[in-house]
Amino acid sequence: xxxxxxxEGVDLAFKIILGISxxxxxxxxxxxxxxxxxxRRKKHPVAIQMKDNNLLEITWITIxxxxxxxxxxxxxxxxxxxxxxxxxxxxxxxxxxMWFWTFEYEGGKQSPVLVVPLKKPILLNLHSDDVIHSLYxxxxxxxxxxxxxxxxxxxxxxxxxxEYDILCTAYCGLRHxxxxxxxxxxxxxEYQAWLLALPAKSSEPAGLTILKKNACTGCHSIDGTKxxxxxxxxxxxxxxxxxxxxxxxxxxxxxxxxxxSVYEPDKDIVVxxxxxxxxxxxxxxxxxxxxxxxxxxxxIK
Amino acid sequence: xxEEKTHHPEPSYLVNTGxxxxxxxxxTSTDHKRIGLMYMYAMMVFFIVGVLLGEIxxxxxxxxxxxxxxxxxxxxxxxxxxxxxxxxxxxxxxxxVFGNFSMPIMIGAKDVAFPRLNLFxxxxxIIGAGIALTSQFMGNGPPDTGWTFxxxxxxxTHTNVVAAVFGAxxxxxxxxxxxxxxxxxxxxxxAPGMTFFKMPLFPWSLYATAWIQVLATPxxxxxxxxxxxxRWLRIGFFDPSLGGDPVLYQHLxxxxxxxxxxxxxxxxxxVITEIIPTFAQRKVFxxxxxxxxxxxxxxxxxxxxxxxxxxxxxxxxxRWIFSLLTFLVAVPSxxxxxxxxxxxxxxxxxxxxxxxxxxxxIFLFMIGGMTGLTLGALATNIxxxxxxxxVAHFHYIVFGGVGFAFFAAIxxxxxxxxxxxxxxxxxxxxxxxxxxxxxLLYFPQFIIGIMGMPRRxxxxxxxxxxxMQLSFFGGILLLIGIILMITNLFSKKGAIAPANPWGGRxxxxxxxxxxxxxxxxxxxxxxxxxxxYDYK
Numbered sequence: 150x151x152x153x154x155x156x157e158g159v160d161l162a163f164k165i166i167l168g169i170s171x172x173x174x175x176x177x178x179x180x181x182x183x184x185x186x187x188x189r190r191k192k193h194p195v196a197i198q199m200k201d202n203n204l205l206e207i208t209w210i211t212i213x214x215x216x217x218x219x220x221x222x223x224x225x226x227x228x229x230x231x232x233x234x235x236x237x238x239x240x241x242x243x244x245x246x247m248w249f250w251t252f253e254y255e256g257g258k259q260s261p262v263l264v265v266p267l268k269k270p271i272l273l274n275l276h277s278d279d280v281i282h283s284l285y286x287x288x289x290x291x292x293x294x295x296x297x298x299x300x301x302x303x304x305x306x307x308x309x310x311x312e313y314d315i316l317c318t319a320y321c322g323l324r325h326x327x328x329x330x331x332x333x334x335x336x337x338x339e340y341q342a343w344l345l346a347l348p349a350k351s352s353e354p355a356g357l358t359i360l361k362k363n364a365c366t367g368c369h370s371i372d373g374t375k376x377x378x379x380x381x382x383x384x385x386x387x388x389x390x391x392x393x394x395x396x397x398x399x400x401x402x403x404x405x406x407x408x409x410s411v412y413e414p415d416k417d418i419v420v421x422x423x424x425x426x427x428x429x430x431x432x433x434x435x436x437x438x439x440x441x442x443x444x445x446x447x448x449i450k
Numbered sequence: 451x452x453e454e455k456t457h458h459p460e461p462s463y464l465v466n467t468g469x470x471x472x473x474x475x476x477x478t479s480t481d482h483k484r485i486g487l488m489y490m491y492a493m494m495v496f497f498i499v500g501v502l503l504g505e506i507x508x509x510x511x512x513x514x515x516x517x518x519x520x521x522x523x524x525x526x527x528x529x530x531x532x533x534x535x536x537x538x539x540x541x542x543x544x545x546x547v548f549g550n551f552s553m554p555i556m557i558g559a560k561d562v563a564f565p566r567l568n569l570f571x572x573x574x575x576i577i578g579a580g581i582a583l584t585s586q587f588m589g590n591g592p593p594d595t596g597w598t599f600x601x602x603x604x605x606x607t608h609t610n611v612v613a614a615v616f617g618a619x620x621x622x623x624x625x626x627x628x629x630x631x632x633x634x635x636x637x638x639x640x641a642p643g644m645t646f647f648k649m650p651l652f653p654w655s656l657y658a659t660a661w662i663q664v665l666a667t668p669x670x671x672x673x674x675x676x677x678x679x680x681r682w683l684r685i686g687f688f689d690p691s692l693g694g695d696p697v698l699y700q701h702l703x704x705x706x707x708x709x710x711x712x713x714x715x716x717x718x719x720x721v722i723t724e725i726i727p728t729f730a731q732r733k734v735f736x737x738x739x740x741x742x743x744x745x746x747x748x749x750x751x752x753x754x755x756x757x758x759x760x761x762x763x764x765x766x767x768x769r770w771i772f773s774l775l776t777f778l779v780a781v782p783s784x785x786x787x788x789x790x791x792x793x794x795x796x797x798x799x800x801x802x803x804x805x806x807x808x809x810x811x812i813f814l815f816m817i818g819g820m821t822g823l824t825l826g827a828l829a830t831n832i833x834x835x836x837x838x839x840x841v842a843h844f845h846y847i848v849f850g851g852v853g854f855a856f857f858a859a860i861x862x863x864x865x866x867x868x869x870x871x872x873x874x875x876x877x878x879x880x881x882x883x884x885x886x887x888x889x890l891l892y893f894p895q896f897i898i899g900i901m902g903m904p905r906r907x908x909x910x911x912x913x914x915x916x917x918m919q920l921s922f923f924g925g926i927l928l929l930i931g932i933i934l935m936i937t938n939l940f941s942k943k944g945a946i947a948p949a950n951p952w953g954g955r956x957x958x959x960x961x962x963x964x965x966x967x968x969x970x971x972x973x974x975x976x977x978x979x980x981x982x983y984d985y986k
Binding site for chain 1: 520521522525590591594595596600602603606607608690691695696697730731732733735736737738739761762763766769770773774777778780781784785787788789791792794795796797798799800801809812813816817820821823824826827828829830831832833835836837900901902904905906907908909910911985986
């Protein structure tokens with residue numbers, strides 16, 4: 150038994166298709182090599198001509214046709230249940246954003262990992278806030294694109310306790326390969342306890358919400374780790390060397406500097422970072438929002 | 451048509467007879483043979499650049515975590531690798547090089563129907579490639595969308611997408627005009643007596659290809675213009691934040707780009723169909739089946755595009771219909787393989803390098819095609835879509851298939867192109883490195899793909915390390931093979947080649963090596979009782 154209700158069917162389809170393919174690959178290669186050796190010019194100096202044979206042509210049209218239709222069928226039957234969602238499936242919203250996953254449970258509780266109870270049908274409703282992502286859980290054999298402006302879905306029944314990789318498979322920009330998390334399958338009791346302990350919807354500071362909404366935290370961490378660019382932690386009040394119009398100068402990170410950096414990111418570039426990576430947020434982040442962000446920065450020194 | 455000519459009254463096409471000398475005599479030449487060679491030289495440069503970009507990616511992927519450079523550079527690298535290899539190497543590929551060089555001679559023509567248009571196509575090719583490459587050095591840095599330019603990322607990214615997209619747009623026109631030229635050439639300029647069903651099979655494959663070029667390329671052309679318009683004018687075709695539909699982009703893109711796979715592979719199949727009868731000295735088995743299967747592939751190939759989109763959220767009905775159609779297109783490819791192998795039966799097989807490369811092609815193409823079956827089936831596709839499995843699959847088709855067929859073709863027609871032979875032993879060694887290196891590079895990608903390794907990943911989970919490292923070493927062997935092959939062919943002149951070194955029966959082997967400017971001294975006529983490949 151596999152990690153989800155699909156594993157058996159999908160793996161069977163793999164075995165049938167790859168099995169038939171392997172048989173023909175070995176068979177045809179063997180025959181080909183046999184001909185090449187048996188009829189090599191040294192041993193077989195004069196070729197014997199042969200007439201076309203319609204019966205043979207029809208045979209090797211018909212047999213592959215039957216086989217590929219068989220393969221189609223096995224691919225189809227293993228796939229069909231993936232689109233028929235049981236009525237009692239538990240809905241979880243998935244929000245994809247450059248470059249992290251958020252899973253929203255009933256009551257608006259949010260989690261960065263997907264925790265699901267064993268043996269219970271789970272319906273994932275997929276939403277993207279920016280570009281196309283794709284939710285892939287290899288162990289469950291499922292994948293569906295998360296398309297902005299479209300309500301895609303996927304469903305499954307977790308069949309084995311454990312922790313499984315969740316990966317993004319639709320190229321979504323800079324940190325595509327880091328857009329990964331875990332699916333944790335737990336018992337019903339553990340699930341209920343976990344859900345209860347999950348803090349209710351955001352008690353987070355307004356500034357942090359704005360940073361997340363605009364995907365700032367994709368490149369700038371809030372805990373000091375270096376992602377694409379500098380971390381926000383301890384940024385406010387720091388002294389930095391920047392390049393302005395190609396000239397190096399020292400500045401202190403204050404309100405004015407932060408405003409310039411958000412609205413004209415290429416104006417003062419911190420030495421050691423490339424130009425042109427960040428787009429301007431003029432007209433996207435308002436002054437008022439930016440003030441809330443600055444207030445938040447002051448709290449994470 | 452079998453008599454070999456021993457005197458050279460006409461100067462060969464390599465001798466300058468026009469008003470220009472040196473490089474200019476080539477750049478102004480409307481001779482299909484010279485244009486073919488110019489495509490080949492340009493393509494070799496692009497190919498080597500593309501290979502090196504691939505190796506630089508493999509180097510970074512040798513270990514998990516960041517090794518030598520960051521993700522932005524990696525994303526730019528795989529985008530550039532894809533653009534160069536797809537748009538400037540494999541799509542023009544065999545048709546532009548060997549279609550130009552050999553096809554007119556094979557059908558008994560002096561040149562293509564529109565020689566000046568042919569030269570114009572070449573210039574469009576160079577201009578388009580040039581524009582695509584400027585994207586690397588201008589604007590806000592190299593594009594990072596992948597060669598597929600998927601919306602809405604391609605609309606939103608700040609990198610220089612417009613130049614790359616416009617380059618691909620111009621390259622499309624080169625392809626359309628070449629296709630048009632070839633269609634007219636094959637309709638109007640075949641030797642008297644050569645009916646369509648007496649035409650050799652490489653021209654047949656080019657004929658099927660040309661129709662795809664003419665009918666499918668405009669769709670990607672307009673799609674790419676829509677991307678540019680959307681970026682500049684914020685129209686809202688594809689970007690949902692502007693009111694567009696990103697899945698529409700995928701449909702439009704693949705309506706061209708799937709048939710484009712057949713633009714690449716059909717001429718490759720055509721070349722293999724020439725080489726096998728020549729080296730087996732046997733009339734090709736199932737001539738009509740092979741000719742018609744080319745058309746069948748071109749036709750059915752139009753209706754399978756959405757198999758790239760099973761996970762996009764299409765309706766379940768669309769998913770199964772496209773899956774079914776995809777399986778149907780597998781059959782004509784299988785027919786070709788069976789006919790090739792049967793052509794060897796009771797032949798008199800001469801294991802020369804072109805034949806060796808052709809055997810390599812058949813093996814690698816079978817792996818590519820058969821792993822395509824798991825991608826055509828719905829359930830299995832869902833699991834391996836957008837993983838390293840897909841990367842392995844299409845490299846087996848476009849490199850193991852198109853690439854090896856290109857190598858086979860170059861070893862086959864080299865004596866005709868230059869009037870010289872090359873060293874067989876070194877060519878065989880090069881084949882050995884290429885074949886082993888290729889499999890070591892791409893086969894592990896099937897395995898890690900099934901294990902769940904997504905494609906276009908700068909960094910990866912530790913369980914995929916072994917596969918990545920095997921691929922790296924495969925890449926090194928492959929590179930050695932490429933260097934061996936190119937130095938063998940182009941570093942020094944070999945012995946003088948006769949007109950027909952392999953005992954071929956198509957028209958190009960009846961004219962001197964290298965051929966005179968107008969190809970034939972006496973224009974050939976195909977008799978009532980004559981057929982192509984009439985080995986006795």
